[in-house]
Amino acid sequence: MTVLDIAGLTLSIGGTEILRGVDLRLEAGRVQGLAGESGSGKTMTGLAVMGLLPPGSQVGGRITYGDQELLGLSPGRRNALRGTEIAMVFQDPSTSLHPMLSIGAQTTDHLRHHLGLRRTAARERAVELLSRVRIPDPAGALRRYPHQFSGGQRQRIAIAIALACSPTVLIADEPTTALDVTVQAGVLHLLRDLASEMGLAVLLVTHDLGVMSAVADRVAVMRHGEVVEDGERHQVFTAPAHPYTASLLASLPGATGGVQSLDDVRALEAT
Amino acid sequence: MNRLLDVTGLHVTYRGRPPVRAVDGVDLAVEAGQVVGLVGESGCGKSTIARAVCGLVKPAAGTVTVDGTPVTPLGLRRRPAALTRVQMVFQDPYASLHPRRAIGVQIGDGVRAAVARGAAPSEPAEWLRRVGLDPDAARRYPHEFSGGQRQRIAIARALAARPDLLIGDEPISALDASTQAVVAALMRDLAVDSGAGLLFISHDLSVVRLIADRLVVMYRGRVVESGPAQEIWRDPQHPYTQALLAAVPVPDGSGRMPAPPVDDARYPQDAVLR
Ligand SMILES: Nc1ncnc2c1ncn2[C@@H]1O[C@H](COP(=O)(O)OP(=O)(O)OP(=O)(O)O)[C@@H](O)[C@H]1O
Ligand SMILES: Nc1ncnc2c1ncn2[C@@H]1O[C@H](COP(=O)(O)OP(=O)(O)OP(=O)(O)O)[C@@H](O)[C@H]1O
Ligand SMILES: [Mg+2]
Ligand SMILES: [Mg+2]
Numbered sequence: 332m333t334v335l336d337i338a339g340l341t342l343s344i345g346g347t348e349i350l351r352g353v354d355l356r357l358e359a360g361r362v363q364g365l366a367g368e369s370g371s372g373k374t375m376t377g378l379a380v381m382g383l384l385p386p387g388s389q390v391g392g393r394i395t396y397g398d399q400e401l402l403g404l405s406p407g408r409r410n411a412l413r414g415t416e417i418a419m420v421f422q423d424p425s426t427s428l429h430p431m432l433s434i435g436a437q438t439t440d441h442l443r444h445h446l447g448l449r450r451t452a453a454r455e456r457a458v459e460l461l462s463r464v465r466i467p468d469p470a471g472a473l474r475r476y477p478h479q480f481s482g483g484q485r486q487r488i489a490i491a492i493a494l495a496c497s498p499t500v501l502i503a504d505e506p507t508t509a510l511d512v513t514v515q516a517g518v519l520h521l522l523r524d525l526a527s528e529m530g531l532a533v534l535l536v537t538h539d540l541g542v543m544s545a546v547a548d549r550v551a552v553m554r555h556g557e558v559v560e561d562g563e564r565h566q567v568f569t570a571p572a573h574p575y576t577a578s579l580l581a582s583l584p585g586a587t588g589g590v591q592s593l594d595d596v597r598a599l600e601a602t
Numbered sequence: 603m604n605r606l607l608d609v610t611g612l613h614v615t616y617r618g619r620p621p622v623r624a625v626d627g628v629d630l631a632v633e634a635g636q637v638v639g640l641v642g643e644s645g646c647g648k649s650t651i652a653r654a655v656c657g658l659v660k661p662a663a664g665t666v667t668v669d670g671t672p673v674t675p676l677g678l679r680r681r682p683a684a685l686t687r688v689q690m691v692f693q694d695p696y697a698s699l700h701p702r703r704a705i706g707v708q709i710g711d712g713v714r715a716a717v718a719r720g721a722a723p724s725e726p727a728e729w730l731r732r733v734g735l736d737p738d739a740a741r742r743y744p745h746e747f748s749g750g751q752r753q754r755i756a757i758a759r760a761l762a763a764r765p766d767l768l769i770g771d772e773p774i775s776a777l778d779a780s781t782q783a784v785v786a787a788l789m790r791d792l793a794v795d796s797g798a799g800l801l802f803i804s805h806d807l808s809v810v811r812l813i814a815d816r817l818v819v820m821y822r823g824r825v826v827e828s829g830p831a832q833e834i835w836r837d838p839q840h841p842y843t844q845a846l847l848a849a850v851p852v853p854d855g856s857g858r859m860p861a862p863p864v865d866d867a868r869y870p871q872d873a874v875l876r
Contacts, residue, residue: 369750369778385745422749422776423696465863467645471620479618482693482772483644483805505749508775509693511805512849514644516860519851523859538750538778539806541851545859568855582780583853584808593812596787599780 332359334532335380335417335500339392342375342556344385349375351556352392357500357532362522364547364564365536366579371553373536374422377502380534381419382409396500415445418498420489420506422536427489428477434461434488435473438495445496460491465517483509490518497529504536519546540583544568552576606799607632607655607767611664614650624650626823627664632767632799637790639814639831640803641846646820648803649693652771655801656690668767686715689765691773693803695753699744705755706730706740712762721764729758732788734781749776757785761792768793769801774809782806786813807850811835819843821869829876839874842867 335357342350350372357363365373378384380394382401394401396417401409421427429437438457442448448456454473461469464487466480477485486509493501503522507515523546525531537543543550544564551561552575560573571577582599584590590599607630614625625647632638640648653659654666657673666673668688689712692698700708709726717723727737733754744752753776760768770789774782786802790813793800804810810817810831817831819840827840838844845867849860 367778369754369776369781370748374748424694425696475618479616479622481645481649487644505776509772509805510644511642511846512807512851512860513845513863515805516849516851517862519859520862538776538782539851540779540853544853544855545851545857564857565855568853579778579780580853582783584783584812590783590812593787593790596783596812599784 333357334359334396335534336393336395337376337380338395340376340379340394341389341391342372342379342384343389345387349556350379353553353556353558355534355551355558355561357534358548359499359530359532360526361548362526362533362535362546364543364550365534365553366538366540366543366550367553367559368555368575369538372556373553374504376553377419377504377534377536380417380500380502381413382406383413383419414441414493414498415496416498417500417502418493418496419502420486420493420504422504422508424482424485424489424509427492428485430477433474433476437488438473438492441492441495456495457491460494461488463521464488464491465514466491481509483511483514486510487514487518490521494525498531500532500534501525502534502536505538506535507537507539507542515542522546540568540580552579605631605667606634606636606669607801608667609651609655609664612651612654612661612666613663614647614654614659615662623823625654625661628820628823628825630818630825630828632801634766634797634799635794636816637793637800637802637814639810639817640801640820641805641807641810641817642820642826643822643842643846644805647823648820649771652690652769652801652803655767655769656688686763687719687766688769689760689763689767690769691753691756691760691771693771693775695749695756695776696744698756699752699759701744704741704743705747709740709755709759709762712759716762716764719764724762726758726762729762730755732761733758733785750778750781753777754781754785757789761789764796764798766798767801768798769803771803772805773802774804774806782809783812789813807847819846824871825873825875826869827874829874833876840869842869843874 337355340353439453442453458469550567560576609630612628616622660675706726731737814831819827821842827843
């Protein structure tokens with residue numbers, strides 16, 4: 332079932348074209364991966380769904396959520412959806428976390444406000460979410476402030492906050508960049524579980540093709556403001572349709588990619 | 603042996619109730635012309651070590667020396683020129699760039715620091731080109747760039763200062779796969795060619811493997827394994843290192859999930875040093 336349909340999304344900022352007609356479809360219970368060149372417009376696509384584009388943005392096309400056309404919604408309706416039904420883990424951790432508020436305030440207030448939970452129920456849910464993302468001493472963590480956590484812990488707290496209200500759609504913009512691979516594996520299992528158990532629709536922006544290969548059902552690839560590839564995971568990895576996708580796969584360091592040594596990297600650079 | 607960076611018996615505790623023992627007795631060295639990869643669990647104390655090396659946190663015990671000179675906590679005083687020889691690329695590229703100064707000017711700060719220590723002058727635009735950005739972008743401001751672009755600007759600024767010791771704290775985490783290896787190799791080449799040292803903190807084990815001569819693996823405030831990078835890669839000894847290497851997801855399109863971390867794993871406390 333399609334939950335969110337992005338069709339022909341265009342964006343320009345100050346006369347510069349950033350998105351040139353992006354089409355993406357998020358389905359309930361499925362993880363749609365989005366990879367692509369740095370600066371290709373992945374974050375802007377996510378921000379457009381959230382209604383959080385920078386000032387001076389000119390948007391066109393359609394973003395349909397259920398029977399609502401998001402680009403035409405009043406700011407009030409948009410705010411009501413944001414963080415409750417459609418949530419985002421921001422690439423920039425300082426956008427997700429308020430530096431002056433305790434973690435407790437940022438998780439439980441949110442829950443009490445949007446879900447009308449009582450104080451103890453909100454606290455319990457916050458502690459449960461923090462422990463699912465493996466924050467040590469989750470109850471104690473509620474009293475602490477963002478700067479008292481490591482980069483990866485902050486990233487995981489941002490994930491917990493985004494999931495707090497049990498959204499229908501989660502946009503996760505590079506949610507595991509600050510995590511080591513063991514802790515990352517825990518977060519990937521959490522996303523997979525939420526998709527299969529709760530029907531969460533996920534847009535997972537990641538440049539890590541290993542992560543992509545593990546959790547994405549479909550994989551899209553962006554370049555210069557366009558989706559140049561969108562297909563089932565296995566097909567994209569084994570028989571990519573677009574030459575850019577093929578070059579991305581070939582440039583990977585490690586066993587499956589073509590890059591085994593520094594000399595291979597230098598050859599890559601020369602092309 | 604010429605030890606550019608020498609960290610011995612480092613303990614760092616953050617105040618609070620309860621206090622957090624972030625670094626719990628760490629020894630680590632970087633020699634001139636060497637790249638040391640520092641890897642480990644999220645929250646194990648890697649950034650804290652980097653901060654101690656830059657004098658941004660006060661050790662509870664232990665010493666940090668750069669070329670034999672002890673590093674003292676900086677406080678809010680301005681950094682003397684000698685300290686610009688240690689450059690750090692911070693984990694959060696958003697926090698480390700000044701929001702209201704054009705990026706060319708900020709890279710120019712790095713160039714001036716290098717010139718003040720006797721290096722030849724260089725052009726900010728050229729540094730932008732070397733990290734794969736448009737040289738004409740020098741007039742623009744940080745908020746006009748994507749996450750990966752900002753990270754490369756921070757790297758360009760640090761490299762422009764021609765440091766003797768470069769510390770990269772997750773410096774390539776926001777870059778796409780093909781750019782990651784290229785930028786990491788650039789950091790290595792510039793450091794090694796000028797006889798500088800590079801302490802490279804990263805979760806990306808495939809890139810660490812490419813550029814690091816030695817590897818230091820940490821778990822919960824301690825070093826659990828260290829030695830020549832290729833040896834550890836080929837034959838990890840400590841159970842945590844083994845778990846780490848086994849959890850790297852393989853980009854084969856199979857949909858196979860890596861194993862989740864073990865709850866409350868009780869790893870042996872003895873480090874494997876070689
Ligand atoms: N406020 C802004 N004003 C003008 N251009 C901007 C602004 N913010 C971003 N851009 C440009 O828009 C383009 C798309 O940016 P976006 O952040 O979506 O890239 P991305 O695909 O998420 O890249 P990355 O992988 O590096 O995070 C980039 O080329 C960037 O320079
Ligand atoms: N200012 C602070 N006050 C209290 N505790 C802190 C502070 N900064 C970090 N910590 C704690 O110290 C420990 C080590 O943090 P550090 O940032 O060094 O980890 P890290 O290895 O860099 O992790 P990551 O890979 O997630 O960035 C963590 O448990 C963290 O919660
Ligand atoms: Mg982005
Ligand atoms: Mg860190």
